[in-house]
Every structure is written in structure tokens, then in C-alpha cells.
Amino acid sequence: MNTLVRRNWLLNGIAQLGECGLFFLDILVALPKSLRHFREICRQVWFVGAMSLTIVMTCGMFVGMVLALQLYYTLSIFGGTAALGTVVALSLFRELGPVVTALLFAGRAGTAVTAEIGLMRATDQIDAMEMMAVDPIAYVVAPRYLAGVIAMPLLMCLFNALGILGGHLVGVTWLGVDNGTFWGNMTSTVDLWKDIIDGVWKSLAFGAVVTLIAVFQGYNAPPTSEGVAYSTTRTVVFSAIVILAVDFVMTAFLT
Amino acid sequence: MSAVTASIDSIAEPLVQVRDLHTRLGGKVIFDGLSLDVPRGSVTAIMGPSGTGKTTLLRHITGQLRAGFDDVSGSVRVAGEDIARLSRAALFALREKIGFLFQNSALLTDFNVFENVAFPLRQHTELPEVLIRDIVLTKLQAVGLRGAANLSPSELSGGMARRVALARAIVFDPMLILYDEPFVGLDPIALNQVLRLIGTLNKTLGITSILVAHELAAVRRVADRVYLIANGKLVAQGAPDELAREDSPWTRQFFGGEADGPVPFHYPAPDYATELGFAR
Ligand SMILES: Nc1ncnc2c1ncn2[C@@H]1O[C@H](COP(=O)(O)OP(=O)(O)OP(=O)(O)O)[C@@H](O)[C@H]1O
Numbered sequence A: 001m002n003t004l005v006r007r008n009w010l011l012n013g014i015a016q017l018g019e020c021g022l023f024f025l026d027i028l029v030a031l032p033k034s035l036r037h038f039r040e041i042c043r044q045v046w047f048v049g050a051m052s053l054t055i056v057m058t059c060g061m062f063v064g065m066v067l068a069l070q071l072y073y074t075l076s077i078f079g080g081t082a083a084l085g086t087v088v089a090l091s092l093f094r095e096l097g098p099v100v101t102a103l104l105f106a107g108r109a110g111t112a113v114t115a116e117i118g119l120m121r122a123t124d125q126i127d128a129m130e131m132m133a134v135d136p137i138a139y140v141v142a143p144r145y146l147a148g149v150i151a152m153p154l155l156m157c158l159f160n161a162l163g164i165l166g167g168h169l170v171g172v173t174w175l176g177v178d179n180g181t182f183w184g185n186m187t188s189t190v191d192l193w194k195d196i197i198d199g200v201w202k203s204l205a206f207g208a209v210v211t212l213i214a215v216f217q218g219y220n221a222p223p224t225s226e227g228v229a230y231s232t233t234r235t236v237v238f239s240a241i242v243i244l245a246v247d248f249v250m251t252a253f254l255t
Numbered sequence B: 001m002s003a004v005t006a007s008i009d010s011i012a013e014p015l016v017q018v019r020d021l022h023t024r025l026g027g028k029v030i031f032d033g034l035s036l037d038v039p040r041g042s043v044t045a046i047m048g049p050s051g052t053g054k055t056t057l058l059r060h061i062t063g064q065l066r067a068g069f070d071d072v073s074g075s076v077r078v079a080g081e082d083i084a085r086l087s088r089a090a091l092f093a094l095r096e097k098i099g100f101l102f103q104n105s106a107l108l109t110d111f112n113v114f115e116n117v118a119f120p121l122r123q124h125t126e127l128p129e130v131l132i133r134d135i136v137l138t139k140l141q142a143v144g145l146r147g148a149a150n151l152s153p154s155e156l157s158g159g160m161a162r163r164v165a166l167a168r169a170i171v172f173d174p175m176l177i178l179y180d181e182p183f184v185g186l187d188p189i190a191l192n193q194v195l196r197l198i199g200t201l202n203k204t205l206g207i208t209s210i211l212v213a214h215e216l217a218a219v220r221r222v223a224d225r226v227y228l229i230a231n232g233k234l235v236a237q238g239a240p241d242e243l244a245r246e247d248s249p250w251t252r253q254f255f256g257g258e259a260d261g262p263v264p265f266h267y268p269a270p271d272y273a274t275e276l277g278f279a280r
């Protein structure tokens, strides 16, 4: 059985998936216990959230600016540049906000979480906790998991806000779309439930899978520097694939 | 020893009882029918060549490795309870009463020295802050590092980190302490201090201690009993002085420091000359 699994990457992948699922159940079971470590959860939200703040805000700004440029060009073909605010906002809320934030989050916070947990394992800190009768899933993994799920939608909101600001900067200040038209069309077309909340759902789902991948890879990293490095890379690769796949499925069901 | 204590000793069941332990890790046989007892209130030393599984034995005693879950058979009983049969909650309850000093300290890098020692207290008790402070400072004083309370683990030397880990291991006044090579990297002063600490904890609080160490001189000063493990089996046992005098090939090699003997110096390998390409 063992050699078979090692040789066959398909079986190996399925086995990993199963392990990851069981690990997720472990986290869910440990969640109530980890709520006792409330300070640790707050610390982690601050840690993962604040860590990704700069990159998410800067990228949000640029994505908004690029969107405005590209969409202005497209809309001007049909003479519909008045709809610029609406189109920028919809693209951000429904699609780019959740997806790009999740990708950035995986690269910034996900890798840090993987490396941190992997190093704790490599330096026997996880074993030491077990020995002190502290459940490392409840103390180390679950707070980080919860923090990731909480931080992701918050970061997405900031990303969207900065994106719209960037779009406004390019569309109104630079390209000369009327300020009132930009905001007016946007606020009258964008729907809170259909557009904004849908994006939040997506973002929550991405937070759940990206952080799960990050903590799973960290917890199961081989206890060597090479092993931790490899696991960190895998966090980014797997996250990117899973984010885009989940995005497709959720978009298909939500619209 | 008086007749009374002798009879109590014979009645009292050993705190740790290992019976016919067979363990394989990654396909390699580590233990091949190991049995030993650790009497209550004793300091028992486990000695043996590097890589024989001394750390692994400690991991059996704490239930990190156990029959049924891993490639392990045989029984390990601690305080009368069969480790393999315990639920996770019961195992954790037992571990609260066991102190463990890791070979490489394993301090939590998120916290400073004080918080590392306070960690078990904060996790398992609701003691007021003042009391936690007093307990932690007492333990740090015992290892001579009260002044280092505010340093972070990365600012400690290896020997200091080990002493902090020792303070953490004894913060609960456990019934059993497992020391995995506590003397490595300690200067003679700190070594004496730690030796005295092990002795004091044992004599005054009656804490049973299992000590994995290579330093024969140090072991002779504290240990009541020595078990010598090699090739997965118990090869010699007895009081340290007896054992040092005993004239078996094992003790001669191990305590006399002869390179050649029943314990091979070399890890199993193909013939040296063949591998270098000199053989014809
Ligand atoms: N997880 C594991 N998988 C496979 N083999 C392992 C594992 N852990 C330990 N071993 C092997 O078990 C043997 C015993 O290891 P252990 O750490 O118990 O030795 P030790 O007696 O404590 O040695 P030292 O005195 O050097 O600390 C070693 O040969 C090691 O290669």
C-alpha cells in the first residue's frame, strides 16, 4: 500500500486530500476549545490582517486604476463611458476583489503561517506543547485558521474601496468622466445583496480554503529547512489553483 | 536502608513499567523486547550509545508513541495506567503530571523566558497573576536565570535555553520528570547546579526522575539505578557503581570507552575498501 501510494501521484493526491479533510474536521472539533485562547485569536487576526494590509491596499489601488483605463477604452467604443463607475465597481465586487485579495493573501499571510507552523514543528515546539498537555491544534492551528477566515473579507473590503478610489482617480480626474455620473450610476446599479454580499461569500470561502491549505502544509511539513521551504511553495501553488477553481464553481452557482 | 522502607519499596508498584516493548520506526527496529521498571521516588538513568532509542523510550512513556497507533507492541504503564488504552483526554491529564526536558529545549519562540515558564500554568490553571509570577520566579531562581526573565529565547545560549526548559518542566511540581540529556552544553558550574537541582527535586519533593545522559561521572552522583540499552535490548542494569565495576563486554566498552566491542562504532555500511574502490 505504502509504496503504491508513493509511486502514484494521483493516489497520493487523493490521500493528501483525504488527510486535509480529516485535518479540517480536527480543526472544527478544536474550535470551541480554541475560543478559550481569545487573546491568541485576536493576536493572529492582527498578525495576518496587518501583515497583508500594505500589499492589499497598494494592489487594490493599481487594479482599480488599470480597470478604469481598460474599461474606459472598451466602453468608449460603444459610447457608454457614463457606465464606467458601474462597471469598475461590479468587476471589483463580484470578481476581482475576492480573487485578487485571496491570491495576495496566500502569497503574503499564507506562506508566513505555513513557515511559522512548520518551523514550530521542526524545533519541537509542537511536541513540547503536546507534552505540556496543550492541544497544538486548539492552540496553534485553530486560532490561525479562524484569523484567516475573519481577515479575508475585511481585507477584500479594503481592496475594493481602494480599487474604486483608483478607478475614480483615473476615470474622473484623468480621463474626464463626470463625477456625478460616475458615482450616481454606480450607486443606482450596484445591489447590496446580489453584488456585494455575493463577493463576501466568495471571500469567506477563499479565506476558508487558503488558510486551511496554509495550516495543513505547515503542520505536516517535514521537520527540516528544506521541508519547510517546500511546504511554503506548495501553499502558494495549491492556493492559486484552488482559489480559481472555487471561484469558477461559486460564480456558476451564485449568478 | 531500614527494613520498613525496604518492605514499602517492595509493595509499591513501580511508577513506570515497560514490558516486552517492540518498536519499529521507518522500518528500522528500535526496540526488540525491552522491559524495565522505574521505582517510585528513584532517579533512574538510561544510558546507551547514540541512536539506540533513548529519546524514543521517553516518547513511549509520555504516550507520543504508543501501541496500536504506531508500529509498536508491548505495554508501557505509568502510574498503573496502560498508556496505549488511555483516551486522549486521559493521556493529557497524565501528561500534566509529567515534566519533560527536551533534548533541544523546544522553548516557544513567540514568548520570552518568563512566559515560557508560565505557559503551562496559564494553560491549566486560573491562578492569579501575582501567584504565577512568584512561582515562575522561584523556578527561574532555582536554575539561576531569574535575571534573564525578560530575554527572548533567541537571546539565550544553548545551555541557558536548557536551564529555562528545565524550569518550565518543573513548574508544575510533577510526579515524574523525564530529562533528555540535560547536561549537554552546560559549563561545569551550571552542570553542578542542575545536578543538585535534580537531586533536590528528588529528595525533598520525592519526584521520580528518568535521566538520559552520557556523562557517567554526573550519573554516578545522582542516579540510584542505571539501565544500559543497546541494540534494542537491555544489556546491563544496576547501581551505577556496581555497573562501572561489572566486567561484561557491554559495560567495558561503554564505561571504559573502548571503540571496539559489542556496540559497533560504525553505522551499518558496505565494506569500506569496496566503497572506496580499492578492493579487487
Ligand atoms: N520518526 C522517525 N522515523 C524513523 N526513524 C526514526 C524516527 N525517530 C527516530 N528514528 C530513529 O530511531 C533511532 C533512535 O532515535 P532516538 O532519537 O531515540 O535515539 P537516541 O538514543 O535518543 O540518540 P541520541 O543519544 O543521539 O539522542 C535512530 O536511529 C533514528 O534514526
Ligand SMILES: [Mg+2]
Residues within 6 Å of the ligand: B054, B055, B056, B103, B180
Ligand atoms: Mg536522544
